[in-house]
Amino acid sequence: MKPEQHLSVCVLLIISVTWTANGGNILVWYTEGSHWINMKPVLETLVGRGHQVKVLIPSTSMFMNSSEPSRFGYEPFNVSVSLEAIEALMEEFLHFSVYEMDHMSYLQIYIRFIDLMKVNMQNSLKMLDGVLKSETIMKKLKEGKYDLLLADPVYPGSDLLAEILGIPLVYSLRFSIAHNWERYCGQLPAPPSFVPGAMSKLTDKMDFSERVWNFLYYALQDTVQHHIFWKGLDKYYSEVKGTPTSACETMGRADIWLMRTYWDFDFPRPFLPNFKFVGGIHCRPAKPLPEDMEEFVQSSGDAGIVVFTLGSFIKNITTEKGNMVASALAQIPQKVLWRYSGEKPATLGSNTRIYNWIPQNDLLGHPKTRAFITHGGTNGIYEAIYHGVPMVGIPLFGDQPENMVHMKTKGAALSVDLNFMKTEDLRDALRDVINEKSYKENAMWLSSIFHDRPMSPRDEAVFWIEFTMRNKGAKHLRVQAHELTWYQYHSLDVLAFLLAIALFLILLFIKTCSFCFRRCCGRKGKTKRKGGVND
Amino acid sequence: MKPEQHLSVCVLLIISVTWTANGGNILVWYTEGSHWINMKPVLETLVGRGHQVKVLIPSTSMFMNSSEPSRFGYEPFNVSVSLEAIEALMEEFLHFSVYEMDHMSYLQIYIRFIDLMKVNMQNSLKMLDGVLKSETIMKKLKEGKYDLLLADPVYPGSDLLAEILGIPLVYSLRFSIAHNWERYCGQLPAPPSFVPGAMSKLTDKMDFSERVWNFLYYALQDTVQHHIFWKGLDKYYSEVKGTPTSACETMGRADIWLMRTYWDFDFPRPFLPNFKFVGGIHCRPAKPLPEDMEEFVQSSGDAGIVVFTLGSFIKNITTEKGNMVASALAQIPQKVLWRYSGEKPATLGSNTRIYNWIPQNDLLGHPKTRAFITHGGTNGIYEAIYHGVPMVGIPLFGDQPENMVHMKTKGAALSVDLNFMKTEDLRDALRDVINEKSYKENAMWLSSIFHDRPMSPRDEAVFWIEFTMRNKGAKHLRVQAHELTWYQYHSLDVLAFLLAIALFLILLFIKTCSFCFRRCCGRKGKTKRKGGVND
Known part of the structure; x- marks a missing residue:
């Protein structure tokens, strides 16, 4: 326990x-x-x-x-x-985030983002x-x-x-x-x-x-x-x-x-x-897998398995991307369980099985799991942290790219870009995350922070x-x-007040000095003149 | 439990x-x-x-x-x-804090305080x-x-x-x-x-x-x-x-x-x-009192008891103060247990017993306790909070006056000043704290915050x-x-940089405008002159 x-x-x-x-x-x-x-x-x-x-x-x-x-x-x-209108907006937002954004300038992104947010x-x-x-x-x-x-x-x-x-x-x-x-x-x-x-x-x-x-x-x-x-x-x-x-x-x-x-x-x-x-x-210990899934997982031997899902919003990607991803997966020794509802990619390796739904948390908690390919949603990342599984991120939209930055910074993940990646990028990232010890060690350290509170x-x-x-x-x-108001919070009114007092004192000092100086010099001058007269 | x-x-x-x-x-x-x-x-x-x-x-x-x-x-x-030198400094500091400070100007206090702190x-x-x-x-x-x-x-x-x-x-x-x-x-x-x-x-x-x-x-x-x-x-x-x-x-x-x-x-x-x-x-539940003390506490009936100590540093006060305090205590219906090592005050009432040492926490946790007279040390205050006992503070030095400000602000205490108080001040403060319901209620609320975490x-x-x-x-x-350095922490370098850029842009804008204006007006002037000549 x-x-x-x-x-x-x-x-x-x-x-x-x-x-x-x-x-x-x-x-x-x-x-x-x-x-x-x-x-x-x-x-x-x-x-x-x-x-x-x-x-x-x-x-x-x-x-x-x-x-x-x-x-x-x-x-x-x-x-x-209508539900249709809401769904259409969601689709539009996803399409913009996943596919359009990479071909737009910052200004265009902002204008489009603001438009979508206004409708939302x-x-x-x-x-x-x-x-x-x-x-x-x-x-x-x-x-x-x-x-x-x-x-x-x-x-x-x-x-x-x-x-x-x-x-x-x-x-x-x-x-x-x-x-x-x-x-x-x-x-x-x-x-x-x-x-x-x-x-x-x-x-x-x-x-x-x-x-x-x-x-x-x-x-x-x-x-x-x-x-x-x-x-x-x-x-x-x-x-x-x-x-x-x-x-x-x-x-x-x-x-x-x-x-x-x-x-x-x-x-x-x-x-x-x-x-x-x-x-x-939402994290919880893993439950046993369905029988056939457990059998497939066990068939991975020492190489272990890779769990792959792009979250609850994205179920499919384009055929081209699907083929590229599948061919990368085919090149690793691990068995892969991929949650994917699209057409079966032609390049699908014998090590990869496609599922409409997978028990993500139970798979991540399985001792044979070596890596998690994720879109970088917080829920999935937290399940990976909970079970100490290193990650390869394919972030799509929203906070996902940033979430993956967190995991990369903490040394528990690598990231690839869905729009620009090649087969070898995904394959190499997976190999690195699985074979370089530091990723697993860092994932275990994050897991230890999670549990040890x-x-x-x-x-x-x-x-x-x-x-x-x-x-x-x-x-x-x-x-x-x-x-407090914002200027009170930052003590700006206090600073202005103290500055005013300081300025007043400086002014007073200068005036006093110049007054004394004039009086003094004036007297001296007078004395001199007097002296002069006396002379 | x-x-x-x-x-x-x-x-x-x-x-x-x-x-x-x-x-x-x-x-x-x-x-x-x-x-x-x-x-x-x-x-x-x-x-x-x-x-x-x-x-x-x-x-x-x-x-x-x-x-x-x-x-x-x-x-x-x-x-x-030597231990003597350390104790002498402590004595000096206490005397300064408890007796001297009230008769000194802010500047004198500061100079004396800094001197003592330097030796410390x-x-x-x-x-x-x-x-x-x-x-x-x-x-x-x-x-x-x-x-x-x-x-x-x-x-x-x-x-x-x-x-x-x-x-x-x-x-x-x-x-x-x-x-x-x-x-x-x-x-x-x-x-x-x-x-x-x-x-x-x-x-x-x-x-x-x-x-x-x-x-x-x-x-x-x-x-x-x-x-x-x-x-x-x-x-x-x-x-x-x-x-x-x-x-x-x-x-x-x-x-x-x-x-x-x-x-x-x-x-x-x-x-x-x-x-x-x-x-x-350091707080803990109360343990049973020594038999004779329990007997004295029980003899208080419904009126209950008041616990009184000025902490581990101050064991005695002047005879005059002792008499004044004792006479205030004599005027309340509660029984009082007072930790005091000085000479027995002449005005000591029959309701007050003096002890060289008292089990403070066990007394504060006793159901008969109605109030706690304290110097306002954090340890004692926390024991009172733990057991939900309202307080009368006689703060002496260090953080004690401030601690009592906290308790007063939260409605669980009143404070009197050892140097300026009269018998009736202490008596009235005690009566208020014991008889006005709000003090007990607020002390219980603080106690509930303490426990409910x-x-x-x-x-x-x-x-x-x-x-x-x-x-x-x-x-x-x-x-x-x-x-980060202090100016980095407050983003002052960033602000200076952005301000410099803004100034540069403004200057560039002004220069460009004035250049265009001159070019434009110059040409116009020339045209006019030309026209004039042509005319």
Whole structure:
């Protein structure tokens, strides 16, 4: 039994002592894709601990499925956008990120990105309408007497709902671009000299030019966020509340920010008492594989296996890429298990098997696993860290390229570019990661950091969710910075005041000196003249 | 069984799994007074967990006693200052702090304080000589093959020893003045706008004038520290190492900073991954009282008792003060247990008993305890927080006035001034704290914050000490800020660079405009003139 498993049992035991038989009543904000995959195990744990959990689910959800059997309930609501429109936008975004971006200039990328984000924002607000502007839903939520709202803020508005319902709010967040939300709304300090902006692809070790770029990156992203996110949201919040409202300040009401990273994956940086780092919240030990899969894995002998998936969004790649990838895989001695729904590549080697779905975590935890080919999503990377498996990244979009930068910097991965790679690039990267000892050693070191902490991430998340319910908030962890303006925060008013005093004193000194000098010289002059007269 | 007790058992169980039968070999830096009182229970726990613990003890120690039976060993060393000289300095400092200071101007206080600190620094360096410049001791320490040095940095030099021995270093620190060490050596961010400088007696809620004062306080203390502490220490370190050495950078090598506060006592503020807040590290449940004391306590009936001590340094006060205090105590319905070694005051009421020593923690944990009269030392305050007892502070020196500001701000205490108080001040403060419900409620809320955390402070401290030994350091928790200069940290070089570029562009723009304008107007003028000529 690993230390964190021991602790899990203990912590559950302890917290059980403080919780009465009928647990809390938790409302969960809607989310999507890997965010939802990440949220589900926490909800399962909360239900297992006697809490009632109800999840808001929009009619346009791609990943949440209210008909799937689960131990928590759903609260469905209608959205005025069609599921097709949402899916089309997602497809468009993926196509732009994976294929178009490499052939565009920075300016073109930015203009296209902002356009897509604007449409996404409009859709998000229409989803929000479905909750806040539906009398039926709001009545139900008010009557639901919830003790807490748990939200991944990637879809905005949860903070406004928490305020309207008058209940505490716990966030579960991977990151916002350039840590904009954490910095401005959560008051998280992030000096640009050693905290790389999220999505900048920089590390914490920056030379002068990188520090300049990081500084500009923060400024640029803050401007973009202001225009495509905050302006619209401020207007929306103000409309709903009927009074001028800052969405960022409302977001700052959150009692706890559960950040889905830890120092195995992230670079160390300053944080606040109400920020808890629970990276790998969804990780769990491997379960046995299906019989036929186990047989295939065992047939790999000492060479072992490679696990390959490009995540929940990308199921297929072009035929050309598929052939290239397959031919690279055919050249390694390992057996490969590839999650792929496209046409079977002509170059597929006998060592490679294609699956519509694979039990990724169970495969990564298998002793025969030598490497993981991944798109670089945080969930997959964390499972690899958990089990100590080195990685080859084929990052596609979003935070994936940056995630792979983290893993490369920590010496546990190599990366190849889907658009520019050749067969030998993938093959060589795989060979290096499998044969050079340092990758496995570093992956094991990250795994050791993951496991060797006082409490498992899921237990820590559950602890703080329950703490917030028990105490109806966590105000004692909230810094006073929330009450300051930006110039007060940076002591600019104090500096201006002290500078004014210093200038005044200098001026006074000069005036006094010149007055004395004039008096003195004047007298001397007079004396001299007097003397002269006397002479 | 309280939650943190459950957790203690569990955590011990878990960590046992990861530790082999023969534990680590821990060297402990010498310390004094309440710092030593605080350190001892941690050492006892470490010994109990199978580690070997050896404590460096100077021949001038006032509080550490190597002949006292204990489960850890001592490594004595000689110091060229006499115990009498050290005690005399302590007496002088106490007299200055408790009696002289109130009759002095700010400037006089500062000059006197700096003088005393200079002598203290000289003594500290002579103690350090006793270790670093003693071949016998250094040989013993090198041969001791220690896995870790645990140090309260209040006596300087532990970091240099850790560097020489090439072993990891864990600090246990209450605070440094204006957080100077934490900020400059540990890279802890502390914006003066909402983080009050330690010993400034400010809270985190500051108006403009307080923010100005806090800003100046940081600047002033940094200057003082530079002159009385860092300058001498840099010289000493450079001498020992034979190369120019920054003592602050050496201090920054510490792997973990165990900070002896938590958000029950302290105001929330930013921190770093290698700063762990373990306030109340020494606290433990109350044990039964001696029989006669229990009898006296029970005789208090519903009124309950008041526990009164002025800490380990001050045992007596003047006869006049003693009489005044005793007469205040005589006027309350509670029974009072007073730790006092002075002459029995004439005004002593029948409700008050004087003791040479009292089991403070066991009394504070007694259900009959209604209030605690304290000098405001952190150890005592934490015991009161642990047991949820409201306080009346008579702060004397050091951090005591500031500690009481914390407790007053959190609504769990009142304070009186030993030098200016009258009988009725103490009596009224006691009555208020006992009779107004809010004090008890707030003390219970602080107690609940103390207990309701994922892990008890002592277990957390032990976890990180053992983690550092297991992993020969904790470099993954160390921010890159350590590698930056102060102007790089604040991005001043980046700002200067961007400003220079902006100025250059503006200048270029102006030059280009004026050039075009001249060309344009010149041509126009010429045309006009031409026209004129043609006309």
